[in-house]
Amino acid sequence: MSKWSKYHQEKGSTMANLVKYAAHLLIVTAIFFHPASFAKQAAVAMPDSYSSDTARAILEQGGNAVDAAIAAQFVLAVTLPEAGNIGGGGFMLIQKDGKGDFIDYRETAPAAAHRDMYLDDKGDVIDNMSVYGIHASGVPGSVAGMWLAHQKHGSLEWKTLLEPAVKLAEQGFIVHPKLAASIERYIARMAKKSVNINFADYFAEAKANKVFKQPELAATLKRIRDQGKAGFYEGETAKIIATFMKQHGGIITEQDLKAYEAKSRTPIKGNWRGYEVLTSPPPSSGGIAILQWLKMYDLAKPKEKLEHNSTTYVHILAEVGKRVFADRAEYLGDPDFYEVPKTALLADDYLSNRASTIRPDAISTTENIKPGLHESEQTTHFSILDKWGNAVANTTTINLSFGSGVVVSGAGFILNDEMDDFSAKPGVMNVFGAIGGKANEIQPHKRMLSSMTPTILLQDNKVKMVTGSPGGTTIISSVYESILNAVEFDMTAEQVVDSPRFHHQLWPKNVIRYHTGLEPKVVKALEKMGYTLDERHFGDMHVIINKDGKLDAASEASGRGKAMVF
Numbered sequence: 001m002s003k004w005s006k007y008h009q010e011k012g013s014t015m016a017n018l019v020k021y022a023a024h025l026l027i028v029t030a031i032f033f034h035p036a037s038f039a040k041q042a043a044v045a046m047p048d049s050y051s052s053d054t055a056r057a058i059l060e061q062g063g064n065a066v067d068a069a070i071a072a073q074f075v076l077a078v079t080l081p082e083a084g085n086i087g088g089g090g091f092m093l094i095q096k097d098g099k100g101d102f103i104d105y106r107e108t109a110p111a112a113a114h115r116d117m118y119l120d121d122k123g124d125v126i127d128n129m130s131v132y133g134i135h136a137s138g139v140p141g142s143v144a145g146m147w148l149a150h151q152k153h154g155s156l157e158w159k160t161l162l163e164p165a166v167k168l169a170e171q172g173f174i175v176h177p178k179l180a181a182s183i184e185r186y187i188a189r190m191a192k193k194s195v196n197i198n199f200a201d202y203f204a205e206a207k208a209n210k211v212f213k214q215p216e217l218a219a220t221l222k223r224i225r226d227q228g229k230a231g232f233y234e235g236e237t238a239k240i241i242a243t244f245m246k247q248h249g250g251i252i253t254e255q256d257l258k259a260y261e262a263k264s265r266t267p268i269k270g271n272w273r274g275y276e277v278l279t280s281p282p283p284s285s286g287g288i289a290i291l292q293w294l295k296m297y298d299l300a301k302p303k304e305k306l307e308h309n310s311t312t313y314v315h316i317l318a319e320v321g322k323r324v325f326a327d328r329a330e331y332l333g334d335p336d337f338y339e340v341p342k343t344a345l346l347a348d349d350y351l352s353n354r355a356s357t358i359r360p361d362a363i364s365t366t367e368n369i370k371p372g373l374h375e376s377e378q379t380t381h382f383s384i385l386d387k388w389g390n391a392v393a394n395t396t397t398i399n400l401s402f403g404s405g406v407v408v409s410g411a412g413f414i415l416n417d418e419m420d421d422f423s424a425k426p427g428v429m430n431v432f433g434a435i436g437g438k439a440n441e442i443q444p445h446k447r448m449l450s451s452m453t454p455t456i457l458l459q460d461n462k463v464k465m466v467t468g469s470p471g472g473t474t475i476i477s478s479v480y481e482s483i484l485n486a487v488e489f490d491m492t493a494e495q496v497v498d499s500p501r502f503h504h505q506l507w508p509k510n511v512i513r514y515h516t517g518l519e520p521k522v523v524k525a526l527e528k529m530g531y532t533l534d535e536r537h538f539g540d541m542h543v544i545i546n547k548d549g550k551l552d553a554a555s556e557a558s559g560r561g562k563a564m565v566f
């Protein structure tokens with residue numbers, strides 16, 4: 001048995017297991033405390049080559065993982081316009097100097113937002129209003145998030161961290177053919193919808209393998225470089241945003257921008273198979289969800305080890321997913337507005353009751369799965385580990401690809417369409433098929449529920465894995481499956497990110513979405529059980545694994561990411 005997949009928990013704890021586990025802990029402790037296991041390696045796994053090269057350069061200048069993450073976040077706002085941003089938000093999970101921190105820079109609803117703002121006179125949700133155009137955006141959080149991360153954890157100068165992004169916006173970058181193709185597809189698709197956006201005015205000129213410059217964005221980034229957080233939330237940039245909003249009937253004001261605050265929260269920490277899973281607290285739904293998923297899987301699986309992506313493996317994890325997403329819809333929301341029952345949702349007896357109704361050979365009826373207590377995705381993720389063993393898992397988003405499709409004229413950045421992550425009406429699905437109710441209804445200044453789940457696996461307080469993905473609600477599946485791939489199936493980082501994944505989320509009823517590569521016989525067997533199989537890629541994983549002191553990093557082959565160990 002490898003050191004990484006050290007502890008394949010078996011159902012029912014026996015004395016023999018305990019002895020085995022104790023012996024194993026001794027071996028593992030010896031390995032991980034051996035000085036050679038902390039070779040001064042660093043690693044980055046990033047969604048494009050510009051962010052990857054920048055993160056590496058910052059680390060090589062002596063910056064720490066947080067410095068590298070901040071510089072990369074700003075670079076992605078230039079070179080990955082479908083998700084990288086200063087007009088959106090995200091979560092940065094940090095393990096630094098042996099301690100966890102979670103920077104919540106999720107967008108907030110503007111002061112003038114209200115519960116029924118996306119409903120028509122009949123009380124029906126107005127098509128596309130929370131997804132495209134001027135009404136779709138929350139107050140951006142990214143710049144405040146990077147500022148807070150820098151104040152708390154940065155070691156290089158703020159200006160140094162902004163410089164690479166300024167340069168790429170001002171002097172231009174070479175457009176990757178995959179980016180050019182997705183811009184072209186998006187413009188063609190939007191032309192068919194009658195949505196009022198100005199995306200094409202800014203991005204139609206971005207052609208494959210050609211230099212693309214963004215002078216307005218460069219000027220905005222320079223204000224952020226020179227004035228810090230105030231360069232975005234006050235002064236000229238804030239005026240440009242508020243004026244633009246007013247001109248087009250939007251509701252974000254200068255006061256909204258000035259009032260925005262990123263927050264430092266305590267990460268969720270859960271024990272699972274001898275690891276500490278350090279993960280995202282609300283307003284992310286993902287941390288609670290992946291812990292529920294991993295723990296209920298152990299409770300529901302048969303004694304013998306299941307084959308990776310076998311019919312029973314996929315089915316049991318889909319059954320767990322039904323229960324996870326029922327809870328998500330009912331109990332998860334912004335903890336500053338709604339008391340999320342975190343402890344109850346992760347309690348052992350709660351999870352074991354919930355898992356006890358899972359059968360290995362039959363699908364449970366979707367309508368019967370209730371909340372258990374008395375509930376083209378984009379986004380991007382990156383993982384960084386510095387030579388001191390500090391880690392950052394950062395997931396950031398403007399929601400759908402290219403956000404609301406609206407570029408702030410004069411400031412050159414794309415605004416998010418994160419308002420769609422609120423529940424516009426109880427029980428009505430959002431663009432990801434997620435439903436919600438009171439916990440996630442719209443209220444002024446509230447953060448919309450997220451599935452972003454940057455996660456770090458620790459052992460003896462040392463980083464063993466850094467993981468995360470984009471993909472709306474599918475993020476949660478990508479993350480927990482990446483952990484199972486690494487721990488249960490002992491995969492390399494490349495295998496972890498490129499193995500076919502699957503996702504089930506209660507609704508639509510009995511639909512399993514899956515990657516090409518799931519075996520045809522498994523697909524057939526699942527269909528025979530009563531599932532509908534939907535073959536559609538999701539996610540773009542960027543993972544770092546510390547295997548016996550040696551780093552291994554990978555970015556998913558389907559994207560345009562670049563991972564390096566150095």
Ligand code: GLY
Nearest residue numbers: 399450451452472
């Ligand atoms: N916008 C996707 C998420 O935060 O879950």
